[in-house]
Amino acid sequence: MGLNTTQLKTKADLKGDHYLINGAKVWISSAQVAEKMLILARTTPLEEVKSPKHGLSLFYTTLDRKHIEVREIEKMGRKAVDSNQFFIDNLRVPIEDRIGEEGKGFEYILDGMNPERILVAAEAIGLGRIALKKATAYAKERIVFNRVIGKNQGIQHPLAKNWIELEAAHLLMMSAAWQYDNNMNCGASANAAKYLAAEAGFHACEQAIMTHGGFGYAKEYHVERYLREVLIPRIAPVSPQLVLSYVAERVLGLPKSY
Numbered sequence: 001m002g003l004n005t006t007q008l009k010t011k012a013d014l015k016g017d018h019y020l021i022n023g024a025k026v027w028i029s030s031a032q033v034a035e036k037m038l039i040l041a042r043t044t045p046l047e048e049v050k051s052p053k054h055g056l057s058l059f060y061t062t063l064d065r066k067h068i069e070v071r072e073i074e075k076m077g078r079k080a081v082d083s084n085q086f087f088i089d090n091l092r093v094p095i096e097d098r099i100g101e102e103g104k105g106f107e108y109i110l111d112g113m114n115p116e117r118i119l120v121a122a123e124a125i126g127l128g129r130i131a132l133k134k135a136t137a138y139a140k141e142r143i144v145f146n147r148v149i150g151k152n153q154g155i156q157h158p159l160a161k162n163w164i165e166l167e168a169a170h171l172l173m174m175s176a177a178w179q180y181d182n183n184m185n186c187g188a189s190a191n192a193a194k195y196l197a198a199e200a201g202f203h204a205c206e207q208a209i210m211t212h213g214g215f216g217y218a219k220e221y222h223v224e225r226y227l228r229e230v231l232i233p234r235i236a237p238v239s240p241q242l243v244l245s246y247v248a249e250r251v252l253g254l255p256k257s258y
C-alpha cells in the first residue's frame with residue numbers, strides 16, 4: 001500500500017449492482033496462493049472529496065485471475081511468503097463485497113494498522129532474540145587467543161546492549177497491545193513499539209553476524225538470514241522515518257512534515 005495511502009490510484013467505479021476495479025498494486029503478499037483479497041480502492045475522485053482520507057472504499061472479494069495479473073517479485077529474504085505486483089483489469093466486484101459504507105474504507109483499514117504494527121514489533125523482537133541467543137552461544141564456545149571470545153568486553157557489551165534494547169521494545173509492545181485490547185487510542189505506542197522493536201531487532205541481527213566473524217556470513221549459521229528477514233519489519237508496514245514524523249506531530253505537537 002506504500003506510505004502515501006490516500007493517493008493510491010486503483011479505482012472502483014460503481015455500475016449498478018457491482019463495481020469495476022482497475023489499477024495496480026505492488027508488494028502484495030501471498031497473491032500466488034490466495035483465493036480472496038482485501039483491497040482498498042478509490043470510489044470518489046480526489047478532486048470531489050473534502051479530505052484525501054475520504055472517498056476510499058474497502059472490499060473483501062475473490063482474487064479473480066481472469067482479471068488480475070499477478071507477477072512475483074524476487075526478493076532478498078522471506079522466501080516462504082511470496083510478494084507480488086498486481087495488475088487489475090476490469091475486475092467485477094459485487095456490491096455486497098464492499099465492507100461497510102462507501103468512502104469510509106480508509107477509516108476501516110486504519111483500525112487494522114495498529115494491531116499490525118504491534119504484531120510486526122513482536123516479529124522483530126523474536127528475530128532479535130533468536131539472533132542474540134545464537135550469538136551468545138557462539139561467544140561462549142569460540143576460542144580465539146586461548147580464551148572464549150565472550151570474555152572480551154568488545155563482544156559482550158554489544159550483546160548486553162542488544163538484550164536491553166529488546167527488553168525495552170518488548171515492554172512497549174506489550175503496553176501497546178494492552179492499550180489496543182482495552183479500546184484505548186494506541187497509535188503512538190503501536191508506532192513506537194514497531195520502531196523500537198525493528199531497530200532493536202536489526203541491531204541484534206547485525207551484532208550476531210559480527211560476533212560469528214566469518215561464519216556470520218555462512219548460511220550454515222542462519223544469522224545472515226535473520227538480518228535479511230529483520231529488514232522487513234524495519235521497512236514495512238510503515239518506515240522508521242514516517243514513524244518519527246508521526247510521533248513528532250501527534251505526540252510532540254510539532255508541525256506535520258510530510
Ligand SMILES: Cc1cc2nc3c(=O)[nH]c(=O)nc-3n(C[C@H](O)[C@H](O)[C@H](O)COP(=O)(O)OP(=O)(O)OC[C@H]3O[C@@H](n4cnc5c(N)ncnc54)[C@H](O)[C@@H]3O)c2cc1C
Binds near residue numbers: 029078238245
Ligand atoms: C516483503 C514485503 C511485503 C509487503 N507486503 C505488503 C502487503 O501484503 N500489502 C501491502 O499493502 N503492502 C505490503 N508491503 C509494502 C510496505 O507496506 C511498503 O513497502 C512500506 O509501507 C514502505 O512504502 P514504500 O515501499 O512505498 O516506500 P516509499 O513510500 O517509496 O518511501 C521510500 C523511502 O522514502 C522515505 N520517505 C518517504 N516519504 C518521506 C518523508 N516525508 N519523510 C521522510 N522519509 C520519507 C521512506 O521512509 C522510505 O525510506 C510489503 C513490503 C515488503 C518489503
